[in-house]
Amino acid sequence: MGAPRFFLSTLAPLGAALALLAACAQAAPAAWPPAWNEPPAPQQQQDFTLPAFEPPSASHCRRLPGTREVPGGGGQWSEGRLRRGLGHAESAPAAAEDRAEDRAEGRAEGRAEMAARSMAPAPAATAALPQPAPRIAPRREAVTAGMVDDNADFGEYLAYRQRNAGLAVRERDIAERYLLEVTDAAGRPVHDAEVAVQRAGRAEPVMWARTDTAGRVWLHPRAFLAPGVDDRALGIAVRKGAAWSRATLLRGEQRAALQVRLGGAQNPAQRARLDLVFLVDATGSMGDEIAKLKASMRAMAQQIAQLPGQPDICWGLVAYRDRGDAFLTRTHDFTDDLAAFQGVLARVQAGGGGDTPEALNEALHETVHRLSWRADAARMVVLVADAPPHLDYGGCMEPPEAEGFGPPRGQRPGSGRPGACPQYDIDMQAALAKGIKLFAVGASGLDPVGEYVYRQIAQYTAGRFVFLTYKDAADPGSGPGTQTPHDVRGYSVQTLDRLIVKLVGDELARLPRG
Known part of the structure; x- marks a missing residue:
């Protein structure tokens, strides 16, 4: 016998209320207060198509460093002016920004000199003319670093990946190798x-x-x-x-x-050839360390140039920031003029940024595809940064081409059509296709996602993961030391410049010589 209608009609609203309460309970956030301004997690849609790339084909780098700049305003790719020749190594926007930064630095140096003069004792009455106070050189603090080779200790690397499973990265399965x-x-x-x-x-x-x-x-x-x-x-x-x-x-x-x-004997080169690029995060979060890092990079370049056999070196630099900044990427193509390269490196200034991720995807794409990599050279990239790439950008514009920076194979030049943004996992595969090794240097503040990505691109291309170390791992201002917040095991510590120079020297030492 069925239940009375009035009883069913009474239970119906109650059942609906209970269902609503259950739905609300299921939808309740796991933590309080709930997040309200975080972007949604990116959809991980992997691309298993063969990456487009041009084989290395340049024959030399006997030129001053040319510059290609992609402005960062509005996330649109646009063409920066490219100038070559003495006194025109940088684009007009880049030069204007550098002049402003130089003026700011000059004012700061002037204030320091005035302060030094005010503290100096008054000259004796018999002195003919007051002598200017000596310029106070900033004290150069050593930058210490450790290094792990995830290919040499592959079991530990797989364990690290397992410990950090679930991070919002673009995963590639490398367990089978x-x-x-x-x-x-x-x-x-x-x-x-x-x-x-x-x-x-x-x-x-x-x-x-x-x-x-x-x-x-x-x-x-x-x-x-x-x-x-x-x-x-x-x-x-x-x-x-x-x-x-x-x-x-x-x-x-x-x-x-x-x-x-291979059949036949190869004819080894008489002199080792090296194409070396510094890929530098130039956002504001690097401001506290970028001066020290620039000093280390200058020391690296000087020591690498003096390696045994005096290798034939081409120097390149790619600085990057993020959308909405003065520039997205600023690319200085290869040059064999070390003094000119040192001058370009000296003008790198930190600025912009904002959120944690930066335009590393775009910068890595520039580095792999738009520099004039030489044939039969050892090719290395030293990334110095403190943040992961943006994985939440929905769309980009294909960049128009500037002189000397052709499009990757299979892409139409200068079309400016909307397209997919560059992704680091695809470009690390293109780097392997071009024989480019990536050495990723994690600066202070690099989060677990950044560490994972840096180790991905280094391991896949047979590079190394390098990380700055401090006296207190939780305090980058504590000075050089042996501690790090990163998830690494069994590392030794030395100064950053000596570590990178050793890695470069070891790479070149394996080249067969004629």
């Missing part, structure tokens, strides 16, 4: 050999890479194969000049390395 070693007929390592990875029955490679100075490259199939593609065998094609060879990578096999020998 294989070492490829390329030698010539004499058994010597072949540097800068092109490596193409192919699927059976497919002409177009699914991945490109270039061997480093030791003739080696790490391959991570799950990082570039789309989900569901589980080919047990992958084809490997290797080429250097007219010599080429093939091999088959059988996934799942445990071996020290897959070895490929």
Whole structure:
């Protein structure tokens, strides 16, 4: 027998109220007060298409540093004026900003000198003319740093990634990896050999890479194969000049390395070639350390230029800020003039920023695709920054091209059409395709997301993760020391300039010499 109608009609509102309370309970925030101004978590839509890139092809860098600037206003790409030649190494907006910053620095130095004069004792009455007080040079404080090689201690790196699973990053599965070693007929390592990875029955490679100075490259199939593609065998094609060879990578096999020998003997260069780029976060959060870092980078450049064998070095610089700032990226193409490069580096000033993430995606894209990388050179990037990239930008404009900065392969130049923003995981793959190693230096304040991203791009390209250390890990103002807030194990500490110089020297020392 059914329930009376009046009883059902009484229960209906009560049931609806209970359902509403249950829904509210489920929707209640986990913490109080609830967040109200945080952007939504980005949707992680991975792109497993082959990154577009141009192989390194420049023959020299005998020029003054040209400059290409992308303004940061409104998030729109636009063309900065490019000038080359003595006295015109920077674009007009860049030069105006530098002049303003120089004037500000000059006023500060003038105030310091006046203060020094006021504290100096009065000259004796018999003195002929008062002598100017000596310029007080700022005390240079040492910058100490540690380093981890996540490829050498791969098990610990995988454990680190597991400890930090769930961070809002662009994940690439690198747990499965294989070492490829390329030698010539004499058994010597072949540097800068092109490596193409192919699927059976497919002409177009699914991945490109270039061997480093030791003739080696790490391959991570799950990082570039789309989900569901589980080919047990992958084809490997290797080429250097007219010599080429093939091999088959059988996934799942445990071996020290897959070895490929090219026919014929290579002709090693008499003098090592190095293309070195400093990629610098120039936002306001770097202001407290950027002077110290610039001094370290100047010392690095001087010491690298004096390495044994006097390597043939091309110097490049990419500074970046963020949308809404005076510039998004400021790119100084390669030059062999160390003095001119030092002058460009000296004018880097911190400013802008605001939120924590910065335009690292765009800066890395500029670095990988729009510099004049040389053929048959060791290629290295030293990133110095304290923040992760923006992963929440919805759309960008394709940048028009300035002279000497062509578009990546497969992209139409100067179209200015809306498109997808650059992403660091795609460009780290393009960096590997061009044989560029990324060494990421984490400055104070780098959060766990930034550390994860920096270690991703360093490990994938066989670079290193470097981090500043302090006397007190929680206080960057405590001075140089051995402590760090980062999730690292078993590191040694030395000054930042000596550490980077050693890494560069080790890379060049592996090059076969004629």
